[in-house]
Amino acid sequence: MKLKKLSAILAVALSVFLTACSNTAADTSDKEDTSSAVDEATVTTGDTAETEYPITIKHAFGETVIESKPERIATIFWGNQDVALALGVIPVGVSEANYGVTDDSGLLPWTAEGFKNLGVENPVLFNDTDGLDFEAISDVQPDVILAAYSGITQEDYNLLSEIAPVVAFPTLAWQTYWRDQIIMDAEGMGMKAEGEQLVTELEQLIAEKVAGYPQIAGKSAAFFYFIPSDLGKFYVYLTTDPRAAYLNDLGMTVPESVTKLAEGSDSFAVEVSAENVDILNDIDIIIAYGDEALLESLQADSLVGTIPAVQRGSVALLEDGTPLAASSTPSALSIPATIDEYLSIIGEAADKAE
Secondary structure (H helix, E strand, O other): OOEEEOOHHHHHHHHOOOHHHHOOOOOOOOOOOOOOOHHHOOEOOOOOOOOOOOEEEEEOOEEEEEOOOOOOEEEOOOOHHHHHHHOOOOOOEEEOOOOOOOOOOOOOHHHHHHHHHOOOOOOOEEOOOOOOOHHHHHHOOOOEEEOOOOOOOHHHHHHHHOOOOEEOOOOOOOOOOHHHHHHHHHHHOOOHHHHHHHHHHHHHHHHHHHOOOOOOOOOEEEEEEOOOOOOOEEEEEOOOOHHHHHHHHOOOEOOHHHHHHHOOOOOOEEEEEHHHHHHHOOOOEEEEEOOHHHHHHHHHOOOHHHOHHHHHOOEEEEOOOOHHHHOOOOOOOHHHHHHHHHHHHHHHHHHHOO
């Protein structure tokens, strides 16, 4: 079977909106195969709700010490700004969203709404398309830089640390679950208790919403990435990727085939040759970026079209470039903003898997 780790270039194609995936993460410790890695990246704050300083945050690049309560919060890359906004904190600067934005705001709709709710119409945006804008980040004079979900390299981390303390990802680039992102970023702001409460509230919301879709419960599901012009290969996101992990939160299970694909890989996705599609026969629901034209192409393909989920059309399609497609990588604000639409699409696919 032909399986390859994603190269830096493929990482860009796979993540679509994660421009920084072209960076190579530093060597880090193995990530535990659990729903949360936050225990590996904890903050020493004591057991009281009131944070005691200094605090020490452990992450992939070592430890970050925050000496006093941060007042000026900057965030980079994906979703970290939503943690601050959800906790009522206005960041002094955030990365411009480069996927899923349908206007000229540079912000996904839930982020824009988060700023608006806090009285900010025109936040400071960093353009990270061609790499981090260190000068712009420095100009906002942050007390801390939140990057719990990101793809920063050791070099990036070193340069950012000259500006302000950095909350980096726990173990591997682009493999931070939404719970860990919230808790780590909240800890970096000195708001650990509030972050934990936010996680609890989101878990309750998800449980309430999922209860309305009993046909989804227990279905095996996997997140795919197809290149319509080349169906000779495609990509399957592994459970270390927050997109795939979110499917478990929505009541679905990890197919045994995907578990096997993940063995020995430290990437967030693997390439699969279409010649080996038979290994994926145990998947009830496929989630993918695309539209009905993509499904028609998949079903017409002599190899991909033999996958049972493709044959019966139990494929949940997220129109590429839309806010919904962007929300498949969940954040503190995108979950409540899009869960109804997301579950509706998956529910229709689940109906076809009965």
